[in-house]
Amino acid sequence: MARTPLMAGNWKMNTDLDEAVALAKAVSAEADKASGVDVAVCVPSPFLIPVKEALAGGKVGLGAQDCHWEDAGAFTGAISTSMIKSVGSDYVLAGHSERRAVFGDSDADVNKKVLKILAGGLKAILCIGELKEERESGETFNVCATQLSEGLAGVDAAMMKDIVIAYEPVWAIGTGLTATPEVAQETHAYIRSWFVENYSQEVADAVVIQYGGSVNDNNVDDLMACADIDGALVGGASLKADSFGRIVNYVKK
Numbered sequence: 113m114a115r116t117p118l119m120a121g122n123w124k125m126n127t128d129l130d131e132a133v134a135l136a137k138a139v140s141a142e143a144d145k146a147s148g149v150d151v152a153v154c155v156p157s158p159f160l161i162p163v164k165e166a167l168a169g170g171k172v173g174l175g176a177q178d179c180h181w182e183d184a185g186a187f188t189g190a191i192s193t194s195m196i197k198s199v200g201s202d203y204v205l206a207g208h209s210e211r212r213a214v215f216g217d218s219d220a221d222v223n224k225k226v227l228k229i230l231a232g233g234l235k236a237i238l239c240i241g242e243l244k245e246e247r248e249s250g251e252t253f254n255v256c257a258t259q260l261s262e263g264l265a266g267v268d269a270a271m272m273k274d275i276v277i278a279y280e281p282v283w284a285i286g287t288g289l290t291a292t293p294e295v296a297q298e299t300h301a302y303i304r305s306w307f308v309e310n311y312s313q314e315v316a317d318a319v320v321i322q323y324g325g326s327v328n329d330n331n332v333d334d335l336m337a338c339a340d341i342d343g344a345l346v347g348g349a350s351l352k353a354d355s356f357g358r359i360v361n362y363v364k365k
């Protein structure tokens with residue numbers, strides 16, 4: 113089944129207002145040159161509205177980097193899915209490894225966020241991936257299976273159309289240590305097989321599974337040549353319009 117790849121930039125806690133608007137405009141221009149690929153940027157919360165305005169008329173989707181699972185209330189610093197939706201966003205990241213490691217997001221927390229994102233009419237990009245020591249001890253598939261089963265609890269097959277999976281080996285994030293295409297493909301194939309077992313062949317064939325971890329303009333073509341890699345979640349290289357533009361306009365092999 114043909115899946116449309118998703119190239120998503122995760123700007124993390126970077127850019128100021130002027131930089132965010134300029135980068136969004138540049139990404140939009142790059143995306144206009146691309147075909148057969150979806151593009152999105154997940155931006156710092158204060159810049160959701162100006163970036164939305166900068167993207168107007170183009171085809172780049174807008175995403176937030178996190179959300180709370182409650183609608184409203186005494187949760188200082190948090191933002192709700194209704195807020196995110198109300199400013200015209202399409203996506204929300206859930207379970208990014210930095211949220212898990214720095215802010216203590218558990219799989220149960222991630223699951224509550226995923227369910228809230230879907231209930232709010234948004235698409236969830238569920239991030240999963242193993243630590244270096246977990247890979248070294250042969251736990252990669254088990255870690256991914258646990259993060260999938262717990263993160264997707266209560267998500268039925270019909271809801272899967274609004275889920276994107278981002279496989280990001282934690283040891284490859286921001287380190288320059290990209291997984292080789294072979295290593296990435298092996299885990300992506302495992303993840304797709306997990307969906308066959310736990311959902312259906314139809315769901316497995318349709319689900320977009322991005323790779324993330326030091327994706328750049330030099331390695332994107334080889335990664336995208338892998339059968340089960342359906343795009344990328346890009347950190348550092350998404351902050352440079354020329355690099356992210358090259359990623360969006362990857363060369364199909």
Ligand SMILES: O=C[C@H](O)COP(=O)(O)O
Pocket residue numbers: 122208280284285286287288324325326327345346347348349
């Ligand atoms: O969300 C993006 C990932 O954390 C990858 O970041 P990176 O491309 O800087 O390694």
